[in-house]
Amino acid sequence: MKRSKRLISFLLCFAMVLGCCSLFSGAVNYEQQKNELNSLLASQKKELASLQNDLARAKKEVADQLVIIQLLYDEMNSYQNQLNTVVSLISEYTALAKAKEAEIQVLNAQIQKNFEYFKTRLVFAQESGNMSYIDFLLGSSDLSDIISRSEVINDMLEHDRKIIEDLTADKKAVEAAKAEVDAALKESKAKEAEYEAIVATLKEKKAEADALLETLQGNQKKAQAALNIVNAAKKKTEDEIDKINKKLAAMSASKPGPTGFIWPLPATSPGYITQKFHSGHSGLDIGVGGWVNNGKIPAISVAAGDVVRVGTYSDWGNLVVVDHGGGYLSYYAHLDSISVSLGQRVIQGQQVGKIGSTGQSTGPHLHLVIYAPDENGNFVRSDPEKFVIYPG
Ligand SMILES: [Zn+2]
Numbered sequence: 001m002k003r004s005k006r007l008i009s010f011l012l013c014f015a016m017v018l019g020c021c022s023l024f025s026g027a028v029n030y031e032q033q034k035n036e037l038n039s040l041l042a043s044q045k046k047e048l049a050s051l052q053n054d055l056a057r058a059k060k061e062v063a064d065q066l067v068i069i070q071l072l073y074d075e076m077n078s079y080q081n082q083l084n085t086v087v088s089l090i091s092e093y094t095a096l097a098k099a100k101e102a103e104i105q106v107l108n109a110q111i112q113k114n115f116e117y118f119k120t121r122l123v124f125a126q127e128s129g130n131m132s133y134i135d136f137l138l139g140s141s142d143l144s145d146i147i148s149r150s151e152v153i154n155d156m157l158e159h160d161r162k163i164i165e166d167l168t169a170d171k172k173a174v175e176a177a178k179a180e181v182d183a184a185l186k187e188s189k190a191k192e193a194e195y196e197a198i199v200a201t202l203k204e205k206k207a208e209a210d211a212l213l214e215t216l217q218g219n220q221k222k223a224q225a226a227l228n229i230v231n232a233a234k235k236k237t238e239d240e241i242d243k244i245n246k247k248l249a250a251m252s253a254s255k256p257g258p259t260g261f262i263w264p265l266p267a268t269s270p271g272y273i274t275q276k277f278h279s280g281h282s283g284l285d286i287g288v289g290g291w292v293n294n295g296k297i298p299a300i301s302v303a304a305g306d307v308v309r310v311g312t313y314s315d316w317g318n319l320v321v322v323d324h325g326g327g328y329l330s331y332y333a334h335l336d337s338i339s340v341s342l343g344q345r346v347i348q349g350q351q352v353g354k355i356g357s358t359g360q361s362t363g364p365h366l367h368l369v370i371y372a373p374d375e376n377g378n379f380v381r382s383d384p385e386k387f388v389i390y391p392g
Pocket residue numbers: 275281283284285366367368
């Protein structure tokens with residue numbers, strides 16, 4: 001009968017411990033969550049870095065394309081200017097051609113006139129019978145007359161020759177002028193066509209470049225949007241990590257003990273055990289390194305629970321007691337100051353006060369007492385080291 005009762009109470013206790021395990025699994029979950037969030041953050045950072053690369057590349061492509069387009073514009077403008085020069089040159093040549101045409105008309109009229117005159121002279125020579133230059137000379141009265149007559153002949157010959165020469169020269173001049181104007185017009189027309197072709201090609205190229213630029217700008221926008229999304233996700237993850245870090249900052253990084261309790265000092269300043277639990281000592285003393293740290297190091301709740309006692313006692317000094325349920329209680333004694341109020345719900349790792357040396361104490365330390373159900377189901381002061389593990 002007694003044996004079965006003990007068995008039942010043992011099972012009850014075991015069940016309570018299990019219950020506590022699940023009750024105090026918050027810290028483990030925080031760490032797990034933090035790890036998960038950190039790995040998420042790492043992947044987001046990696047993705048962000050790759051997206052930043054994408055964006056930089058997209059921006060560079062756009063910038064490069066803008067340079068190309070600007071070059072095309074410059075080239076087009078330069079050709080357009082050259083084309084304008086050619087066009088004004090053509091109008092100059094056209095004016096010149098008109099002037100030359102007028103000149104040619106004058107020359108042609110002169111040629112016509114000279115030719116008619118020459119023809120008249122030939123007709124006159126023919127009409128004056130068979131008279132030759134010799135007959136004319138033989139009709140001279142004396143030598144001076146002969147000289148005089150031969151000079152006349154000479155003059156006449158010279159005159160005829162000059163008329164022919166003039167006619168030839170005028171004809172040549174007209175032909176040269178015509179050729180000159182034709183060549184100039186032909187050249188400037190050719191140039192005009194050439195430049196127009198170049199400008200058309202450049203316009204085509206620019207249209208292509210513009211289309212490409214539009215695509216590239218679209219790519220840049222897409223890259224920026226993708227980056228923004230990941231950036232926002234990263235920010236969210238960082239915020240979540242910050243929140244968890246804030247919670248964890250107040251907690252010990254020490255591994256929770258068998259019931260999920262954590263060390264009652266923060267990981268950054270875990271202190272050191274100065275007196276263990278024994279028959280003459282109801283709890284665990286944790287020193288903080290002398291008076292220099294008095295009132296500076298937080299005492300944190302070993303588990304979530306309700307604050308069931310807050311006060312100042314002659315022996316305990318400033319005391320906080322947290323009820324974790326299932327017969328588990330934790331006492332934080334000799335506190336320099338108290339951070340919680342009676343009836344308050346605290347989470348695991350939450351600061352309950354600052355470690356001090358109030359009450360029956362010779363120096364700043366935390367006196368931690370843990371009440372737990374024993375195998376008979378009685379709630380007794382237990383060795384805290386069975387519940388919390390010193391992280392140092
Ligand atoms: Zn003590």
